[in-house]
Amino acid sequence: MYERYWQQAGDKTSLLISGWHSMSYFSDVKNLCWFLEPQFAKEVIRLHDIVGNAVTMDRHIVVGTGSTQLFQAALYALSSPGGTKPISVVSSTPYYSFYRQVVEYLKSGLYTWAGDAAIFDKDEPYIELITSPNNPDGFIRQPIVNRSGGMLIHDFAYYWPQYTPITSPADHEIMLFTVSKTTGHAGMRIGWAIVKDKEVAKRMTKFIELNSIGVSKDSQLRAAKILQAVSDSCEPASDSRNFFENSYHHVAHRWQQLRKAVEESRLFSTPEFPTGFCNYTGRLFSTQPAFAWLKCKDEIENCEDFLRSHKILTRSGKHFGMSLKYVRISMLDRDSNFDLFIKRLSEMRL
Amino acid sequence: MYERYWQQAGDKTSLLISGWHSMSYFSDVKNLCWFLEPQFAKEVIRLHDIVGNAVTMDRHIVVGTGSTQLFQAALYALSSPGGTKPISVVSSTPYYSFYRQVVEYLKSGLYTWAGDAAIFDKDEPYIELITSPNNPDGFIRQPIVNRSGGMLIHDFAYYWPQYTPITSPADHEIMLFTVSKTTGHAGMRIGWAIVKDKEVAKRMTKFIELNSIGVSKDSQLRAAKILQAVSDSCEPASDSRNFFENSYHHVAHRWQQLRKAVEESRLFSTPEFPTGFCNYTGRLFSTQPAFAWLKCKDEIENCEDFLRSHKILTRSGKHFGMSLKYVRISMLDRDSNFDLFIKRLSEMRL
Known part of the structure; x- marks a missing residue:
């Protein structure tokens, strides 16, 4: 659906990357997320500030190979490596079908799928996934378990003004976004998390280090260019269609x-x-x-x-x-x- | 070390990618590895055929977000989801330190780290990692457990003629390569596996689908361009330094x-x-x-x-x-x- 917009946008969204650029594993050794391209982080923050759909001030940005990798990074960050049994992961039905598969495929001892959040009644820590607007049914969602020991992952892939009214800047512990649903560029495999707690952001970064030693720089640079074009198109004086x-x-x-x-x-x-x-x-x-x-x-x-x-x-x-x-x-x-x-x-x- | 070569190579290794290109999740729906860019696969095969370091005829190519992701894909593909206990993963000391961490970090019920291959004596299936030339010590390696039920993953990151004599085309079940050690482009996060068995290649592809829904197209296209330049430089009539x-x-x-x-x-x-x-x-x-x-x-x-x-x-x-x-x-x-x-x-x- 988005392809035509980008065709009409023309060459200003083209990226030229030279053979000797971006060769290193590292993007910014001073950043907690050391493989995050500063240009990409800057454009993420700029776009959220323009749209007003998420709080970015004093938050950590973690980049991922799509939000799927970030979701797993969040599970890793929220679970206890020293725990005696895996933590329960729940989501209200109908839930995004892929989440169940992703939680289960490696039979992790850190976390386990526990199904519908509406009927979760164990008196122990848990992770609840809140996708809002929800995939598949489109409804705005809130956490529903609301017990002590609960940790939340908010998937905001669709919290953009082409899909739903932006009623307030979201402000939760872990919020996931993805370029694929924001601009249509699924092939880039770029997502980002906005994370409140420094230790959680560090553990998410560690997961991505262990999982893939960072995230494609080429895609991060391209995503930066695309997000920049989106933000530019939102400026009142822009000659592009918003x-x-x-x-x-x-x-x-x-x-x-x-x-x-x-x-x-x-x-x-x-x-x-x-x-x-x-x-x-x-x-x-x-x-x-x-x-x-x-x-x-x-x-x-x-x-x-x-x-x-x-x-x-x-x-x-x-x-x-x-x-x-x-x-x-x-x-x-x-x-x-x-x-x-x-x-x-x-x-x-x- | 490689940066200077690529600087001197100039603009022929630059990649221009337009805003509307490569937006889809899919690269080639007819390929078993549906997120593999055909151009990248072509250049991988061409380069191996020129160097003579790996058999590619009638093999499956699986692309990964670096060879780290492919290593995990191989573990997933070789282990049994229905098994009662995790399969042992071994490697001779000194072994690549990262492998142990990657095997252990999710406490998977599919596979478990069992340490030094030289002292592995369980009478049950196992996976042996062979890194050759070895990281860290540089020696050429062969499998050493050699028991029934053994499955092998060959990491050939360094089997290139700047590091070691290419004595024959390697021909094993699963062989891992990575752009980072071939050309120095670590920031691309692109690796590839050459896989004999179709079902193993399918399961590795499934892992990458669950882990990150494919691999950056931008980096695959850039890697194709870089590998093409390497192959071109190997042609007798080339005006680039080999x-x-x-x-x-x-x-x-x-x-x-x-x-x-x-x-x-x-x-x-x-x-x-x-x-x-x-x-x-x-x-x-x-x-x-x-x-x-x-x-x-x-x-x-x-x-x-x-x-x-x-x-x-x-x-x-x-x-x-x-x-x-x-x-x-x-x-x-x-x-x-x-x-x-x-x-x-x-x-x-x-």
Whole structure:
């Protein structure tokens, strides 16, 4: 979806990197996160300050190979290497399906998946994942366990004004962001964490050292250039179209198309979201998520299978801790694919 | 050490990447390793074929965020998720110190560090790491456990003709390489594995998907450009200096300086290496490793402390499963640092 914007932005977002540049493991030996490119950190802070979606003052920035690596770094940082048993990791259903796999794949003795936060009742330390707006269903979320010994990881991949009203600057212990959902550059594999506690930031940095001895400098430099272009486009005097305004209208149009198609087919429903006032845009609007969380009507048992039989590929609700009645559909695909999806959905009958 | 070569190589190794390029997670959906950039894979194969240090025909290439990520991918691929206990991972002392930390940091239930391969005597499956030439001591290595149920990971980071004679194309189940030791570009965080078995390559790819959803495309494209320049420089008609010849002479000169300084100080010894015929250069020479493995004389108990008191930072032998009598010293630092090190070493007295 974002490709066209960047094509139209032209050469000012091109990066030229010489053969002898950025050869060392180190980016800034004086920084706690020694592999963080200063230019990237600067642009991250600038963009958050412009959009107003996160507090950055007196916080530590940790860069990661996408927010997936940072999520694991946070689990490592919050768990106790000397503990006798792994700490429970929970998230409310429907939760981001990948998180469960990532927690489980190495059978770590540090942390273990404990499922739905809503039914977690152990009287012991735990880590709760809060994805807000949530992947897959798009709702704004708060922690729900609220017991002593709880530690929180906030995934704010979608807390940007093309997806949801920016109601206040988020200010939590560990907040994860990713270039892929901010600007569409998934292939860069660049994410960042904003971390309050110095020791937590140090342990996250240690994880990334052990996991991959740092993060691609080339991608950090490219991400810096892209974020800079986004921030520049937000300046009143800019000659570029405001990136978030442009993206907001693109997503809004797609949601209109989706809701119309859902209505015509009479086979599905989609969530309704409350409106909120966005401090960044000065606009009152409802969340318009990067994913559509579709629920099919009673006659259809398995929504994923049914849609596949109509040549629409989705991800079943079962992966998100929910029933087969649900599927998740990306709203950010290329225009041609999205248009085809809408056409097929509109014409669908039982 | 390599920076100067790349500075002199000029603009032909510069990469220009546009804002709208390489945005997707995917590089090649038809490839088993779906995040592998075809251009990078092509240049990897071309370079191995020119140098003759590894068999690439009918093998799978898996790209990683440095060979550190690939090493973990290999551990994941070779261990059994359904196993009742973790598989033992061994390596002969002195072993690369980082490997032990990487095996242990997540307390994985899939694999566990079991120490020195020379004394491993359990009658059960195991994974042996063979680093050749070895880090830290520079010797050519073979597997030494040789029991049934053994699985091998060959780390060939230093099997390049600036460090050691290329005596034959290596041909093992899993072989790891990294741009950082091949060309000096550590900041790219790009490594690659050459893998015989399709299922192993698939599981390594799955690990990288779970660990970081792929590998920076920007760095892969830049690595492709750098490897291309190296291969081009090896062509007979090239107007660039042959990269490996140039690097060989640079390392050879440093080893001469080191051996002279060691002799003058009378406080240390360094390993002597047998000569071998290099099929790539047609030259008979001894391994000249990227690290010097220094042993101090009897009067010095703790070699690291002693050298630190003379303003030389090293890594103690204890990290490599050896005594405090040993230290590891990088031979690839910038010229100015290396010259200062040689000066201090030469003037050192008890």
